[in-house]
Every structure is written in C-alpha cells, then in structure tokens.
Amino acid sequence: MMSFDQNLTQLFGVMGSIVSVVAFLPYGLAIWRGTVRPHLFTWLIWSVVTAIAAVGQFVAGAGPSAWCTAAIAATCFFVLVASVFRGERQRTAFDWLCLVAALSAIPLWMLTNDPTLSICLVTLIELVGLGPTVRKTIRDPWSESLLYFALCVLKYALAILALPKWSVAVAFYPAVNILAASGVCWLMVVRRRRVGACVENNVR
DSSP states (O other): OEEOOHHHHHHHHHHHHHHHHHHHHHHHHHHHHTSOOOOHHHHHHHHHHHHHHHHHHHHHTOTHHHHHHHHHHHHHHHHHHHHHHHSOOOOOHHHHHHHHHHHHHHHHHHHOOOHHHHHHHHHHHHHHHHHHHHHHHHHOTTSSOHHHHHHHHHHHHHHHHTOSEEOHHHHHHHHHHHHHHHHHHHHHHHHHHHHHHHHHHHHO
16 A cells, blocks of 8 residues: 655645536536537436445545545536436437446445445446446447546546555546546547548548
8 A cells, every 4th residue: 555645645636626627617518508418327327426435435534535536426416417408318228227237236335345345346337337328429429528538537547646545445446437538538539530431431
C-alpha cells in the first residue's frame, strides 16, 4: 500500500470534482439540444451505484477521492433525469437484461464485507450498466459525446491521484473506469469513421 502527500491528494480531489462538473455542462447542453441521447438504463444504474459508492468511500476514509465520486454521483443523477425526457427511446432485450443483471447484483455488493470483492462487484455492475450505451453507440456513434467520455478518463485519473493510499480495494474501481471510458471513446471514433465512409461511398 502506498501513501501520498495530503495536500496533493486534496488538490487532485478538488480538480477531479471540477472536471466532473465541467464534463457534465457540455454534455447536458448537448442533451438539451438533442444531439446526444443518453440511455436511461445506463444512467439509472450509474446513479444508484455511484451514490452508494460515494457514501461507502466517505465511510471507509477514501479522503479527497470520495469528493470526486460524490460529484460524479450528482452529475449522474442530473443526466438520469434528462434521459427520462430526452434520452434514447429504443430499448432492446439486451438493454433490459443488463438492467436486471446490474440491479440484481447491487444487494449482493452491499452485503459484501470484503473490500476487494466489494470493489470488484461494483465495478462489474458499472460495466454491465454501460452495456446499453455501448449497444446504442455501435448503432449510432453520434448519439454520444466523445468530449464527455474523454473527460471521464481525466476525472477518473484524478480520482486515482486523489487517493491518500493506494491499494487494489480503492484503486481498482477508477482504474477500470478509465479503461471503460477510453474504450467508449475508441468505439465512437472507429464507428464514426466507418459509418461516415459508408455514407460517403453511397453518395458516390
């Protein structure tokens, strides 16, 4: 386990919280304009899980990193509300399966006493919650914001740097979220190029 200077972790905690809010502002504006359509199921799962995780981090003494998680939970809730009115309307059987699987795993996660197993479960739940958004993005790569998920990579990186002590139990969650957000960015870039190329070829 590694320990870090308290002033630095507080600085990174504040920066991570600010990035969370800054990332939400253009994303919320894009939702309002209709250029981005968040998936209700993804944001429902993320809102519930992140709120519980933030409380757990505060109780466990995660320090400034918990500030980032709390800020993320707040922005998730706002996107959840927006997705009710301006989100993706198509919901497939796969989306419902992801929702049921994620919500079913939440009680098991909350009852887990082992910190490492608990963080693995919450990370798995969040990844399952991402499923409907990934499915939607493959079909329509412009229905999500590349800027938002790029800023997600940054905010989770700052959340890691805000940890007063590094261990698998506390670093695993933000680290996997960095990989997940990076994967969504990559997916959007690749799909936009391919769809754009197909449209261009059809025009010709």
